[in-house]
Amino acid sequence: MSKLIVVGGGPAGLTAAFYAVRRRLEVLLVSPELGGQARHQSTLPGFEEHRVIRGGDLVARFARELEYLGYPVRTGAVAQVRAAVDGFRVRLAAGQELDARAVILATGSRASRLGVPGEAELFQKGLYGSAASYAHLFLDKSVLVAGLGARARAAAAELSAAGAQARLLEEGERLVSLSGGPGAVQAVVEGPAGRKLLDVDGVFNALEPSPNSGPVSGLAELDGAGWVRVDSRCRTSCPGLFAAGDVTDVHREQVLVAMGEGAKAFLSAVEYLEGR
Ligand SMILES: Cc1cc2nc3c(=O)[nH]c(=O)nc-3n(C[C@H](O)[C@H](O)[C@H](O)COP(=O)(O)OP(=O)(O)OC[C@H]3O[C@@H](n4cnc5c(N)ncnc54)[C@H](O)[C@@H]3O)c2cc1C
CATH class of the missing domain: 3.50.50.60 (FAD/NAD(P)-binding domain)
Known part of the structure; x- marks a missing residue:
């Protein structure tokens, strides 16, 4: 024993x-x-x-x-x-x-997976999981926070406090795919008005x-x-x-x-x- x-x-x-x-x-x-x-x-x-x-x-x-x-x-x-x-x-x-x-x-x-094409390829190379760890590196940069609810709001607040322009997914929107790489990510988002392409510096996975x-x-x-x-x-x-x-x-x-x-x-x- x-x-x-x-x-x-x-x-x-x-x-x-x-x-x-x-x-x-x-x-x-x-x-x-x-x-x-x-x-x-x-x-x-x-x-x-x-x-x-x-x-x-x-x-x-x-x-x-x-x-x-x-x-x-x-x-x-x-x-x-x-x-x-x-x-x-x-x-x-x-x-x-x-x-x-x-x-x-x-x-x-x-971690919970976003389940979208490009997730594995961009993991830690454009798509990040820990806003608390990386927010300070996104001063004056644009980021998309993928997720809904309290965790997504907390991640967006963390990023905004560090000087990033953080965009949350809106009600009824969902992430469709990711491509690109560190500093230049293309995120396709689908909402009630159809699909749109967002060019951002990074994406954060804010799923619980x-x-x-x-x-x-x-x-x-x-x-x-x-x-x-x-x-x-x-x-x-x-x-x-x-x-x-x-x-x-x-x-x-x-x-x-x-x-x-x-x-x-x-x-x-x-x-x-x-x-x-
Ligand atoms: C993508 C990503 C990036 C991150 N970046 C940073 C960063 O830059 N800075 C920072 O400070 N933090 C970062 N974090 C957070 C940090 O990695 C975690 O907070 C930390 O690793 C937690 O340590 P832990 O020992 O509690 O758990 P873990 O690191 O999750 O380790 C758990 C261990 O338990 C083992 N295990 C799991 N289930 C079982 C089982 N049933 N039986 C036996 N063993 C088991 C696993 O194999 C593993 O060895 C990041 C996290 C992620 C996911």
Whole structure:
């Protein structure tokens, strides 16, 4: 039995595992891959590469350090975490079961797809997902925010605050296709008056993402949209089960926030394991 199982190898999970290995805690990291969403590389016009700290570089450093320290990792997805006599039983999608006294869930979220031609080709090269991360690079630029509702309005507000000219899809409008590349995107939009072509500097996908909280549904309290509810110390409603990063109701969709939450979750897990 491990003392601690960390589920998910993105910024939050890698940070929690890194702290655990440094503390010489018996920890196992279970994830299909390492890096999570921080591995996405973006291309933007006027992007000064040498001035940017890439999320991917940051998590790669943590992963290299963990490798150097010789930490145990299991490649695979977790299907379910359930309560057991001495802690938790973690079932992998491949069927195997692992036991731990405490678990940190750091499985992140998944973006919703726009489902239009050109989406894959322009991903991070004209079509972006994180207004909070890239808004400041769109000063005096025109952007289309693809989505409706609160998230789209928040993205448009973020972009406008950074000096971009943000256009939202209007009621009854839908995005039909995307083409072009970084700094010059052609977006075809269909509305009640027919189709029109918009020439913009960038497009933001503002559809709601979904939390990867399935493995703990039924074990920990989730909010109405499925995010894992945590307190200010990353404790869930289930003692011994902690959660960090974008899978939680904190989900600020920032690498640094996820890493900070991962560190907090580890510190709380140690307190729990040591009965403090
Ligand atoms: C396109 C894009 C661009 C972004 N750009 C920026 C940026 O420029 N700056 C910035 O600060 N933030 C950016 N973000 C946000 C940032 O990447 C995330 O906030 C951050 O990666 C969240 O970290 P996390 O560890 O919580 O989750 P994730 O990064 O999503 O990692 C989750 C991990 O859990 C694993 N996992 C999922 N399900 C399971 C399962 N069932 N069992 C086991 N493991 C599982 C995944 O494989 C992954 O390793 C961007 C996000 C996207 C999508």
